[in-house]
Amino acid sequence: MIHPNRTYTIGDITITKIEEMRLNVATPAFLYPSWEAAELEPNLHWLTPSNMDAGTGNLIQSIHAWLVRTPEHTILIDTGSGNDKERPRNPIFHQLNTPFLQRLAAAGVLPEDVDYVLHTHLHVDHVGWNTQRIDGRWVPTFPNARHVFSRAEEDYYGSPDSHNEVNVPSLGVFEDSVAPIIAAGQAERISNEGGDYLENFTFRPTKGHSIGHMSIELRSKGEVALFTGDVMHHPLQVVRPDWNSVFCEWQEAALASRRWVLEQGAEHNLLLFTPHFAETSAGYVTRQGDRFAWRYE
């Protein structure tokens, strides 16, 4: 089910989810190598029906981009998985044909309207719509956009260091979805320490899931939100921040970054925009002893 898109407001900025895919494929034990079956029962009341398929026990997730409209700019946070990409070793992303651009158009935005794309990181499901295959070539989808990402991500995913068996989901991604952006002169790098960008954004380093992963803070008129990126893949990790996903590449750093995001979120009551939670994909965390609780907004 496609959840009806709601538009959020932070000060004078609006945020709308542009959905690409709903996933119902990962078992908890696959997504979380530290999964404990004893966690199922006490959490079942909120897991089903929208966060877990009651029939299969699979976790329900989403892949989407966040459309951010400021008075001056039209911005995407990450770009999903893209159409026509060759991912033979990763069937979820292989040769997709989704109406992502039609959904963007339904929100009132054409590709040429996008003037910035801010990337949390450069994994397969976050850079895909950077490019489209036209006449056999990968060309930028958003011809007027500056694509902003951390230098560490480019250095690593553009190098042979990342082109190995451990990084199967990333094989070919840099070549078809990031390199054409760089070749077109549309790339802009953020230092590995993060920093302010435009008037309303701050890149916050949250490495671990990937080498130069960034969460992106948004501020307007005293209100603050955080695009978390892949510090979490499912609200189960709000309850169990000590569980890394199978896709987290640097384990210790991923744990620390997840805890930082949850603590910031709880302490400052931040509206969190996640890349992979189901339902609205946005919400709040509150402290519950050593753990946290999640509430969709």
Ligand SMILES: [Zn+2]
């Ligand atoms: Zn992801």
